[in-house]
Amino acid sequence: MSKIDFKTIRVNGTELANVLGLSNMRITQLEDKGVISRNADKQFTLSEAVIGYIEMLRKKPSKTDANYEAARARKMEAAADIEEMNAAKRKGELVEIDDVADIVQTEYGIVRQRLFAIPNKIALDVFSCENPQQVQDVLLSQMNEALSELKYDIGRTVDDDQGDDSETVAEDQPSGMGRHLPVSL
Numbered sequence: 174m175s176k177i178d179f180k181t182i183r184v185n186g187t188e189l190a191n192v193l194g195l196s197n198m199r200i201t202q203l204e205d206k207g208v209i210s211r212n213a214d215k216q217f218t219l220s221e222a223v224i225g226y227i228e229m230l231r232k233k234p235s236k237t238d239a240n241y242e243a244a245r246a247r248k249m250e251a252a253a254d255i256e257e258m259n260a261a262k263r264k265g266e267l268v269e270i271d272d273v274a275d276i277v278q279t280e281y282g283i284v285r286q287r288l289f290a291i292p293n294k295i296a297l298d299v300f301s302c303e304n305p306q307q308v309q310d311v312l313l314s315q316m317n318e319a320l321s322e323l324k325y326d327i328g329r330t331v332d333d334d335q336g337d338d339s340e341t342v343a344e345d346q347p348s349g350m351g352r353h354l355p356v357s358l
Contacts, residue, residue, distance in 0.1 A: 209226060
């Protein structure tokens with residue numbers, strides 16, 4: 174029986190993948206990382222490829238490796254941060270920026286609408302004024318009313334701009350309803 178010289182056996186990528194139990198893509202990745210390399214004939218020397226793969230596996234960080242521990246600690250800190258944010262959100266101490274942007278956009282629309290309505294609303298009142306002070310008082314009254322729409326009261330709802338002065342308590346509304354910001358803001 175002749176002796177097999179394993180140092181001379183050459184295989185292609187698919188054959189090496191079969192020997193190592195890997196995919197062709199993983200063989201390409203190992204080649205790109207320099208773990209294994211092809212010869213001039215574009216094939217792998219089987220023994221060198223197996224040795225390179227085994228050495229790479231030995232160098233993989235173990236659970237006692239400092240890098241592994243640092244990565245694990247970062248992962249745990251990130252999970253704790255997420256849990257803290259979720260708790261703060263449930264307590265009403267933290268809000269989604271999209272929610273705040275929606276509220277600000279709604280407020281802007283209300284104030285814009287109110288300011289544009291002032292001339293039509295006060296035309297007759299201004300016409301009947303006898304002096305500039307009365308004109309100023311009428312204008313200030315209407316501007317204060319329009320700008321008061323920006324002021325957040327915990328119990329105020331979207332229905333306020335239809336002249337309904339009724340108030341509802343924030344806790345009575347389903348989550349995400351109304352125009353309420355957390356008190357801490």
